[in-house]
Amino acid sequence: MTGDSWADRSDRDLGMDCRIPRRDFLNGMALAIGGLALPDWFSSLDLSGQAPEQAAYYPPALTGMRGNHDGAFAHAHALRDHAFWTSAGAPKPTGERYDLVVVGAGLSGLAAAHFYRQQVGARARVLILDNHDDFGGHAKRNEFQVGGRTMLGYGGTQSIESPAKYSSVAKRLLVELGVETKRFYQAYDQALYSSLNLGTGVFFDRETFGTDRLVAGMGSPSWPAFLAKAPLSVAARRDISRVYTENVDYLAGRSRAAKRALLAKTSYADFLTKIVKLDPAVLPFFQTRTNDLWGVGIEAVPALACFEQGDDYGNPLPGFEAMGLREGETGGKEEPYIFHFPDGNASLARLLVRRLLPEAIPGHTMEDIVTARADYGRLDDSRSAVRIRLNSTVVRVRHTGPAKDGVEVAYMRGGVLQTVRGAGCILACYNGMIPHLCPELPEPQRNALAYGVKTPLIYTHVALRNWSAFQRLGVNQIIAPGSYHPYVALDFPVSLGGYKFPSRPEEPMVLFLLRTPCKPGLSQREQHRAGRAELLETNFATFERNIRDQLARMLIPAGFDPARDIEAITVNRWAHGYSYSYNSLFDPEWPKPERPHIVGRQRFGRIAIANADAGASAYTDVAINQAHRAVGELVSARK
Numbered sequence: 047m048t049g050d051s052w053a054d055r056s057d058r059d060l061g062m063d064c065r066i067p068r069r070d071f072l073n074g075m076a077l078a079i080g081g082l083a084l085p086d087w088f089s090s091l092d093l094s095g096q097a098p099e100q101a102a103y104y105p106p107a108l109t110g111m112r113g114n115h116d117g118a119f120a121h122a123h124a125l126r127d128h129a130f131w132t133s134a135g136a137p138k139p140t141g142e143r144y145d146l147v148v149v150g151a152g153l154s155g156l157a158a159a160h161f162y163r164q165q166v167g168a169r170a171r172v173l174i175l176d177n178h179d180d181f182g183g184h185a186k187r188n189e190f191q192v193g194g195r196t197m198l199g200y201g202g203t204q205s206i207e208s209p210a211k212y213s214s215v216a217k218r219l220l221v222e223l224g225v226e227t228k229r230f231y232q233a234y235d236q237a238l239y240s241s242l243n244l245g246t247g248v249f250f251d252r253e254t255f256g257t258d259r260l261v262a263g264m265g266s267p268s269w270p271a272f273l274a275k276a277p278l279s280v281a282a283r284r285d286i287s288r289v290y291t292e293n294v295d296y297l298a299g300r301s302r303a304a305k306r307a308l309l310a311k312t313s314y315a316d317f318l319t320k321i322v323k324l325d326p327a328v329l330p331f332f333q334t335r336t337n338d339l340w341g342v343g344i345e346a347v348p349a350l351a352c353f354e355q356g357d358d359y360g361n362p363l364p365g366f367e368a369m370g371l372r373e374g375e376t377g378g379k380e381e382p383y384i385f386h387f388p389d390g391n392a393s394l395a396r397l398l399v400r401r402l403l404p405e406a407i408p409g410h411t412m413e414d415i416v417t418a419r420a421d422y423g424r425l426d427d428s429r430s431a432v433r434i435r436l437n438s439t440v441v442r443v444r445h446t447g448p449a450k451d452g453v454e455v456a457y458m459r460g461g462v463l464q465t466v467r468g469a470g471c472i473l474a475c476y477n478g479m480i481p482h483l484c485p486e487l488p489e490p491q492r493n494a495l496a497y498g499v500k501t502p503l504i505y506t507h508v509a510l511r512n513w514s515a516f517q518r519l520g521v522n523q524i525i526a527p528g529s530y531h532p533y534v535a536l537d538f539p540v541s542l543g544g545y546k547f548p549s550r551p552e553e554p555m556v557l558f559l560l561r562t563p564c565k566p567g568l569s570q571r572e573q574h575r576a577g578r579a580e581l582l583e584t585n586f587a588t589f590e591r592n593i594r595d596q597l598a599r600m601l602i603p604a605g606f607d608p609a610r611d612i613e614a615i616t617v618n619r620w621a622h623g624y625s626y627s628y629n630s631l632f633d634p635e636w637p638k639p640e641r642p643h644i645v646g647r648q649r650f651g652r653i654a655i656a657n658a659d660a661g662a663s664a665y666t667d668v669a670i671n672q673a674h675r676a677v678g679e680l681v682s683a684r685k
């Protein structure tokens with residue numbers, strides 16, 4: 047049976063009527079969609095909204111729409127729309143006072159709490175507030191139960207990337223958390239997929255390329271041989287092959303600096319068609335190769351950035367090999383992309399929580415954190431010096447008198463507007479939110495904070511009964527340039543502590559699917575705004591149908607049955623995903639001190655600003671570095 051004969055699959059063929067769990071959280075309360083059974087622990091929850099994290103509350107096990115789950119952003123959007131305070135009424139003081147209140151329980155907020163206690167003392171009282179039902183920010187854990195075993199996935203922040211390049215502060219934090227990155231060389235089975243003869247395939251979809259076809263072995267045994275099987279025009283095959291195989295300096299005669307300056311102002315799409323002079327028919331093949339790293343397609347990403355970073359799947363973007371763009375050697379071997387816990391950097395968040403609140407997560411090592419079950423009932427315990435309060439959207443942070451008297455923080459939790467006081471406050475939420483929280487900030491600072499637009503991303507995980515279809519097709523990852531999800535991959539093969547990777551194709555698997563909603567033709571920031579609007583309008587059923595349809599079209603020829611083989615789906619929706627990094631195609635070249643993230647992150651009285659946005663770079667080490675800077679600023683202000 048060919049993929050095409052499934053073109054008109056019904057919802058039933060796709061398994062839309064199958065009873066997979068689809069549980070979401072809404073306003074801090076779990077809901078079952080479609081009359082499905084609720085987890086046992088749900089019935090013991092206090093749903094008054096004041097204490098939803100008691101009893102067996104355990105958000106990592108929820109499936110359905112996660113990430114920015116429903117209920118997490120309603121108050122923030124009301125604030126943005128100037129609608130919040132018109133109906134909020136007067137906040138109720140809780141009477142609680144802290145040395146530090148942190149807004150945001152992502153890696154930056156958790157690290158800020160850790161650094162603060164290091165600098166001020168372990169007895170310092172710290173409250174961390176977050177609007178989500180779980181801690182970690184983007185570093186979130188997804189759990190699945192398949193065939194009697196627990197399978198893990200990463201809701202967002204995926205891996206510790208290039209730890210050798212981390213700052214001394216970030217390296218030291220890893221050590222303090224017990225993370226020895228060299229252990230991943232054993233934990234990550236780098237040979238698994240190649241030992242099974244699996245590699246990268248390309249799925250050509252009929253809407254873009256005229257027919258549905260999966261071609262395995264990207265670029266092998268040679269580019270012409272691979273492309274001969276692809277539904278592409280003669281010109282497209284010839285030119286894709288050319289750019290991958292010929293060794294030409296397309297800007298010969300110019301200095302390295304002149305080449306780099308030109309490529310910084312040329313999109314990769316224009317580089318291919320105007321400088322390498324490929325037929326425009328090649329563009330659909332490359333269009334979404336930049337989506338994972340930049341959240342936009344090749345028409346909005348500078349060619350220079352494509353040269354420097356490649357795509358995110360281990361394949362360099364072609365055309366630069368002979369152009370002499372890099373000076374000398376790169377200074378040592380690049381580290382492999384293997385520093386991955388089975389739940390991604392959620393393990394770092396969990397290690398930080400364990401450090402702050404040892405009673406909330408048992409264990410002592412980077413191995414036992416993988417399977418340790420967090421006790422959410424211990425996060426917000428009045429007996430602890432550190433408290434983490436979830437399902438709490440901060441709506442205002444202000445000095446109510448002289449700065450030295452500290453800060454009042456107002457937040458919504460369980461429908462109640464309440465306040466706490468802190469001697470200081472660190473905003474580890476994200477830059478775009480801060481002007482709404484702190485209208486007293488100077489206008490230039492508010493404008494600077496509002497400049498960057500975070501990248502919307504969807505990280506979907508699908509729990510499969512087995513991964514035999516991938517083995518039959520000879521692929522462990524699929525680039526799908528025109529599809530709803532332009533990238534689909536089997537999980538990273540990592541076994542750590544008690545967690546064993548399902549290395550046999552007949553075992554269950556957590557599959558990863560990426561989507562970055564965007565609108566080609568606009569600037570990067572406008573594309574992100576359009577993508578975010580799309581996310582708000584897309585419900586779980588739409589995602590589910592697209593997931594099932596795409597997997598069917600790619601995998602049915604290898605015996606996959608979406609109605610039979612899909613056990614659970616978690617769509618991690620990140621409307622405010624990667625921190626905005628400047629794009630040389632669209633952004634001015636400000637002198638460093640005038641860059642919006644530098645202007646925006648200045649301390650204001652007893653309020654300091656952390657989060658990866660404050661470093662204009664979407665990486666874990668940046669979130670950590672910014673936390674350290676913010677703590678330093680706040681502690682100095684106390685002296």
Ligand SMILES: Cc1cc2nc3c(=O)[nH]c(=O)nc-3n(C[C@H](O)[C@H](O)[C@H](O)COP(=O)(O)OP(=O)(O)OC[C@H]3O[C@@H](n4cnc5c(N)ncnc54)[C@H](O)[C@@H]3O)c2cc1C
Nearest residue numbers: 150152153154177183184203204205440475623658665666
């Ligand atoms: C899908 C995805 C994948 C990524 N993969 C990687 C990777 O592999 N490696 C890497 O190094 N980096 C990766 N990143 C970058 C990642 O953002 C950083 O690594 C890091 O996790 C950011 O941490 P943070 O604390 O700065 O921000 P966040 O994780 O965004 O945490 C901020 C928290 O503050 C909360 N908040 C916001 N406003 C309020 C409010 N008003 N009240 C209460 N709480 C509020 C937010 O909801 C959030 O929970 C990825 C990012 C995304 C989105």
